[in-house]
Amino acid sequence: MFPFLLKWFARLSFSGFILLGILSWFASLAITGTYTVLNPDALSHINADSYNAFWLSIVKFHPLIRLPEFLIGMACGFHFLRARANPRLAFTLVSSGLLALVLAIYFCPRIRYPVLHTSLLAPAFAAIIYGFALQPRSPAFLSASDGSAGRRELFLL
Numbered sequence: 282m283f284p285f286l287l288k289w290f291a292r293l294s295f296s297g298f299i300l301l302g303i304l305s306w307f308a309s310l311a312i313t314g315t316y317t318v319l320n321p322d323a324l325s326h327i328n329a330d331s332y333n334a335f336w337l338s339i340v341k342f343h344p345l346i347r348l349p350e351f352l353i354g355m356a357c358g359f360h361f362l363r364a365r366a367n368p369r370l371a372f373t374l375v376s377s378g379l380l381a382l383v384l385a386i387y388f389c390p391r392i393r394y395p396v397l398h399t400s401l402l403a404p405a406f407a408a409i410i411y412g413f414a415l416q417p418r419s420p421a422f423l424s425a426s427d428g429s430a431g432r433r434e435l436f437l438l
Contacts, residue, residue: 282351283355286352286355291359295360295363295364298357298359299356301356302357302404302407305350305352305353305356305403306400306403309350309399309400309403310396310400312349312399313340313399313400314396317393317396321336322335322336322337327394340395340399341395347399349400349403350399350400350403353403353404353407357407360411361411366415367415368415370415371413374408374409374415377408378404378405378406378407378412379409381408385401385402
């Protein structure tokens with residue numbers, strides 16, 4: 282889908298990326314929430330061991346169902362390429378993403394499996410990835426470069 286969406290994404294503004302990311306996240310939550318409410322596979326308990334559940338497999342693995350998460354990643358990447366680098370935001374982004382992840386782990390028994398598996402943490406992971414892409418000084422051990430290449434070139438690799 283990336284080549285087909287590329288020209289459309291090139292025309293979006295900053296607010297367009299934010300709006301697209303939010304709408305994509307809500308669309309993804311709506312898909313998994315609808316599955317959870319309707320339970321079309323008539324499962325008594327929906328979890329990772331539900332191997333023979335046709336509709337759950339569609340929700341988990343079908344590319345069109347996972348498209349909203351892909352759009353969130355594209356919006357985040359395009360914003361990164363266009364925005365002026367502000368490494369001071371890195372700590373806030375990474376720590377807020379990690380906090381959301383820790384909260385999801387804590388509340389995991391109360392969160393329905395399809396929602397947790399697909400859409401819930403997409404913004405948290407986007408924040409973590411964006412924060413590390415800003416190349417803060419603290420996680421230098423994660424860098425694959427010697428620092429001589431620009432941030433945009435590393436992102437495109």
